[in-house]
Amino acid sequence: MSQEFDFTDNSHRRYNPLTDSWILVSPHRAKRPWLGQQETPAKSTVPEYDEKCFLCPGNKRVTGGANPKYESTYVFQNDFAAVKIDQPALAVQDSGKDTLKDRLIKVQGVRGNCFVICFSPKHNLTIPQMAVKDLFTVISTWQGLYNDLAKQARDDNKPFKYLQIFENKGTAMGCSNLHPHGQAWCLEEIPSEVSQEFKSFDKYKHAHNADLLGDYVKLEMEDRSRIVLENDSFLVIVPYWAVWPFETMIVAKTKTPSIAHFTDKQKEDLASMMKQLTVKYDNLFETSFPYSMGLHQAPLNATGDELNNAWFHMHFYPPLLRSATVRKFLVGFEMLGEPQRDLTAEQAADRLRKLDGVHHYTENL
Numbered sequence: 001m002s003q004e005f006d007f008t009d010n011s012h013r014r015y016n017p018l019t020d021s022w023i024l025v026s027p028h029r030a031k032r033p034w035l036g037q038q039e040t041p042a043k044s045t046v047p048e049y050d051e052k053c054f055l056c057p058g059n060k061r062v063t064g065g066a067n068p069k070y071e072s073t074y075v076f077q078n079d080f081a082a083v084k085i086d087q088p089a090l091a092v093q094d095s096g097k098d099t100l101k102d103r104l105i106k107v108q109g110v111r112g113n114c115f116v117i118c119f120s121p122k123h124n125l126t127i128p129q130m131a132v133k134d135l136f137t138v139i140s141t142w143q144g145l146y147n148d149l150a151k152q153a154r155d156d157n158k159p160f161k162y163l164q165i166f167e168n169k170g171t172a173m174g175c176s177n178l179h180p181h182g183q184a185w186c187l188e189e190i191p192s193e194v195s196q197e198f199k200s201f202d203k204y205k206h207a208h209n210a211d212l213l214g215d216y217v218k219l220e221m222e223d224r225s226r227i228v229l230e231n232d233s234f235l236v237i238v239p240y241w242a243v244w245p246f247e248t249m250i251v252a253k254t255k256t257p258s259i260a261h262f263t264d265k266q267k268e269d270l271a272s273m274m275k276q277l278t279v280k281y282d283n284l285f286e287t288s289f290p291y292s293m294g295l296h297q298a299p300l301n302a303t304g305d306e307l308n309n310a311w312f313h314m315h316f317y318p319p320l321l322r323s324a325t326v327r328k329f330l331v332g333f334e335m336l337g338e339p340q341r342d343l344t345a346e347q348a349a350d351r352l353r354k355l356d357g358v359h360h361y362t363e364n365l
């Protein structure tokens with residue numbers, strides 16, 4: 001066969017340089033008819049205030065305390081934190097004798113603290129429905145928390161090393177409370193996903209004397225086929241190696257290690273990108289689009305390689321595949337072999353790019 005390789009039809013594997021892993025792409029399968037169920041999503045009218053919600057202003061929380069009557073973004077310590085400050089420290093144990101236990105059973109204690117961030121006092125206001133100036137406040141709150149925890153680690157020796165800020169949106173992602181909120185978990189260790197990225201950044205820098213994401217931004221700005229949105233400070237792209245059908249990244253165009261280094265202009269630009277991207281997401285299947293999203297950045301009080309290699313970016317991992325109710329599952333070959341997708345990253349970017357920037361989905365308003 002002397003046919004040319006067709007990336008919109010022939011199966012191929014794409015390399016993810018951040019995680020050092022491969023993704024199987026089967027673009028010919030995007031053409032097959034959908035035989036599964038196509039339900040109409042249940043329309044719900046979410047009220048602006050819900051007396052049963054643990055997160056609404058003035059309401060009682062599970063543990064008995066009450067929220068203040070907050071009027072803007074509000075942060076509090078998670079009542080059911082995954083990590084706690086007050087427990088004994090436990091370092092990785094190693095007898096130095098290369099025992100089976102040394103080889104195979106590794107454990108370390110981990111301390112930290114967890115926070116909940118209510119984006120707005122309104123129970124029904126999701127990120128795409130918020131004003132850019134209010135998203136600016138959310139970003140300032142993240143920045144304040146990052147700086148405050150870094151200071152506590154420096155001045156009070158608190159076990160805080162990495163702050164993972166994220167949002168889990170929608171029941172499809174297992175989110176248990178509809179009130180739009182994010183979380184921030186601060187651990188004394190760098191979690192695996194982030195630590196793998198730092199290894200990749202380091203390896204790339206040694207091999208090419210350049211920043212992995214800096215180079216990737218250059219490449220995407222020349223190619224343009226995977227760019228969904230762009231402003232002065234950020235690119236929104238469907239990464240070449242995306243796993244989820246409409247996965248995106250918001251990447252800083254210039255080297256910015258963390259949110260602590262943001263100028264007001266960058267905060268405005270990030271607020272604008274978050275708004276525009278999530279509006280497109282809602283418009284895609286005319287539903288309040290579920291996702292897990294989060295910030296990747298420098299560890300708290302980073303110095304040396306950690307500071308030099310860090311490059312601020314956000315990942316959005318949405319599960320929906322072809323409608324408000326048909327989602328992608330990572331099962332079968334994907335659990336046992338490697339992740340697989342049908343739609344190419346370029347096709348997904350094209351669909352997102354063409355979507356309107358005006359919010360059409362209004363069932364929540």
Ligand SMILES: [Zn+2]
Pocket residue numbers: 049050053054055056057122123179
């Ligand atoms: Zn609420």
Ligand SMILES: [Zn+2]
Pocket residue numbers: 018197296313315
């Ligand atoms: Zn990342």
